[in-house]
Amino acid sequence: MKVDLEQLRELIRLLDEANLTEIEVEHDDDRIRVRRDPAAIMQVATQSVAGDSGAPSAEAAAADEPGEYVTSPFVGTFYRAPTPAGDPFVEVGDEIVVGQVLCIVEAMKLMNEIEAETAGTVVEVLVENGKPVEYGDRLFRIEAT
């Protein structure tokens, strides 16, 4: 996408005047988000909803890729397989159905199975097996069917 600097300046001014922390404008497939960090550092993130042609910046890497994200409903340890030696519940490329177990998040010695809420294809596994996850951390990216 092409960044309209004048429009960007206008948004930043608006953010400041209205004392907001974030403004997001969406037009056709383009989306601009202007966000002010509470530490008063201006951060500007631009992205294209329908895929970006440019090299991803640090900000863009954390931004939304197409598809739906499965997030962790609690704090715990992420496991891809039912047992340490077992096969992963799902692999990239697998077709999944609603209710299918995708992984385990262990909290307080309890193995909580995380189930798919949408049907689709697993396109990305975002956490390494055995790593700690926080509430809301993204675990999988799913392309809905």
Place this chain on the structure above:
Amino acid sequence: MFKKVLIANRGEIALRVIRSCRERGLRTVAVHSEIDADALHTRLADEAICIGPAEAARSYLHIPAIIAAAEITGADAVHPGYGFLSENPEFAETCAQCGLVFIGPLPEQMRQWGDKVRARKLAKSLGLPILEGTELLTDVDDAVRKAEALGFPVLLKASGGGGGRGMQVLRSAEEVQASFETARAECTAAFGNGALYFERFLDRPRHIEFQILGDQLGNIQVLGERECSIQRRHQKLLEEAPSVALSDEQRKDMSETIRRAMTEAGYLSAGTLEFLLDERGELTFLEMNPRIQVEHPVTELIMGVDLVAEQIRIAEGEALEVPDPPLLPRGHAIECRINAEDPDTFAPSPGVITEFHMAGGTGVRVDSGVYGGGRVPPHYDPLIAKLIVHAPTRARAIAKMRRALSETIIGGIRTNIPLHQRILGHPAFEQGRISTGFLDDLQG
């Protein structure tokens, strides 16, 4: 020695704990809700874990999430702060079961002191003076009989209540008959416990509380009193230490009574015994708070102790260093609780803090959990900062506090600073003529 302490709280008290940990060389883990992702405790701790959404029941009050955060970070102890889970015995037990040290009293002690009727009985059996009162009331007829025996006016209280909720002054048998059933239903709804009892009603008493520490070896240290009579709807607003209403002899006698009582009780960690001081100058036990309190800094300033560091030391198994003769208060300290609220209507005032400049200079301490550009979420307590001053005399402490408030700038939200200025500038306050009715009188 602990290596890593998880702080199961937010705001200024989370920072307060981080500070003592850091000075002791301990690593810290903050837990936070989604809305607190940029909060100061989240930013200043060595590690931070998001444990749930903004709603406290699903984050700061959610025991499994907090325990899981301790597990994934390898924390070996948990400090609960005040409020949230600090007085929850199940939380303390769960910590122990999961191999975490809970920095606070034993679960059984929280149960004993958390139930007001049980606490009164225990206090009496330990030799503490208690306000005349009744056993639990069985029904409305029993209530009328007991109120008449005690003498009107009486104060109707809920055994499971707290923060003044569920309390009512009743002046006649007719009022008891009219209020009893409704009060019981309300308390059942609010506390899951409809147990009610009466206490003798004191008109305009002073609220005076004593700070204690107890270690695992059975030592008890009494660290003097705080006066917290400036309250609005039983919520403390401004506290000071020492109290002008106690003589040195009364302070010494009550400290010794408490030391003996709490030694017998085997109390562990920091705690506060709250008393009412009536017009005759008699102190009677009100309740015991088994935790660190919001107003603990005034005690720290006049006694020269770090109460949170002491809590940690005690939890590590170290002995209290109780000096003989006991520490004496030095100078006078005052704390103002700065709340994000309208100074006149007391309506909460959440939002983004656009400007934040806290006072400085000699004898001024600031305990705060916010910063300029940060946000005060509407989901939690409105306390954003505590301004605390220490000076050689009460008059100089008042002057210092007025000066400190005058240089404090908080933009973007409303605060109760104007109300504090009115309190401190009032002749009755300056003369130390205060009671729990002071603020009602001030506001007419």
